[in-house]
Amino acid sequence: MEETKDLIQQRRDKLDEIRKFGVEPYPHKYEPTHTSSAIHQDFGEIQETPDDTQPIRVAGRIMTKRDHGKSSFAHLQDGEGRIQIYVRRDKVGAEPYKIYRRFDSGDIIGVEGVVFRTRTGELTVLASAIQLLSKSIRPLPEKWHGLQDKQTRYRQRYADLIMNPEVKDVFLKRTQIVQAIRDMLNSQGFIEVETPVLQPIYGGANARPFTTYHNTLEQPLYLRIANELYLKRLIVGGFERVYEFSRDFRNEGMDRDHNPEFTMLELYQAYADYHQIMALTETLIADTSEIIHGTTKIHYQEHDIDFTPPWRRVSMVDAVREYSGIDPGPLSPDELYTAAVNVGVELVGDETKGKVIAELFDAFVEPKLIQPTFIMDHPIEVSPFAKKKPENPEFVERFEFFISGMEVGNAFSELNDPVDQRQRFLEQANSLAAGDDEAFMMDEDYLRALEYGMPPTGGLGIGIDRLTMLLTNQYSIRDVILFPQMRPEN
């Protein structure tokens, strides 16, 4: 950055001056006795007279500095908040005060002193000793408006986190959300496992993969688009309740709810069907909201959302009929196709009836599903790992759930009939041959696993990024991913 060179040069000059005082600007350690919030807790009652009996040490980044000749106020920011410090030349000594005058906002310092309350009532550390812990040579953004530019905020998340406490709060909440879900699953006997990110055969979802190459094996490998097939192998192996927070990679477009790498929770429960998984899903998410917010009613963007179970359950066909006015039930494939085209759905012409139903759903229903809603019983053509409905083999036992017009999760009664599964793979292989680059690859080893026998199993995937968006009221997935994907700067 040529433009900042002057300001950086000024700070480098100060660095040299500080060294001339015999001070090492980048020491190896410091031992604080208190965090900022611990000071606020322990000394909340204190009045204007300093408590000389309890000296403390606190460390943090100088965020503001107000020099007044022979004394100075500053605010330190640490991992938990801010605390004001008061530095007086007569308390720290003439030379240390000279050194302190060369400190800038952004510098990280340690302060030893006693706690008191100023005339205006602010809890403050009266410094007796100050130590530079790290000199900052790049100026912080402006103190009042913070860092606003989205591009800089995403590219330099560190600066965003320093300047915008509400951003830090979002990511703290994200961690709490994951932790809450993990705790709940663990308490229900689920086992957390790790499965391959590098896969010789990708599968479990419809998406184009990222491809890489292993030099020693001399073979292409794919970054996983899902971990579904590995987790179900573990069900075959006898782990009856498994889950994984999986970083998945899909080589698709990016927008407000898609990042090329994202986090999905997948879980599988032996002997359960999708009705049980529905109950687990609504409880899991309602309880997560309760843990994070103390309530199951939240505000997301312009909507009030109520996670309180039970959520609405509606079949995809019924939802299409309700929102599009087209009842797919009695129509022939040709009639449905014509009806869909007439209401403006763009189709290429070779869609099956089930595909058209799914297209009508995407166009007319999905954006309208604001309150948590289970959409059930998808067409079989779009659901190659779900079990057929016993009474109607054109549809499967599957559900997706939608909140605020966004798909947040996907689940089914897992297909465990190896012969049926092979047939579904073959249909996918035909699509692949016909040019559908998002169709599945045949996975013989997965079929072999199913041939050993997989118990009836319910499976679930939840988009953790999207769930975090909802629970932190963030509009874009980039605001819940610490380092979202960006084009190179130059």
Add this chain to the structure above:
RNA sequence: GAGCCGUUAGCUCAGCUGGUAGAGCAUCUGACUUUUAAUCAGGUGGUCACAGGUUCGAUCCCUGUACGGCUCACCA
């Protein structure tokens, strides 16, 4: 991939109909021992994203490029 919008000092932003750029904060100098957007006085700081074009003259108009945002498409 398409459309619309944006890119001006370290940061946040103004800049009218085309006449070679401003503010606040930051920074620097000086004053100041209870301030907190400290205050007061005085300074420094710009390839107006980049490259072309039109024009006597372009931050401003036109074209292209880069990056970003939003919307749509693709996509769960």
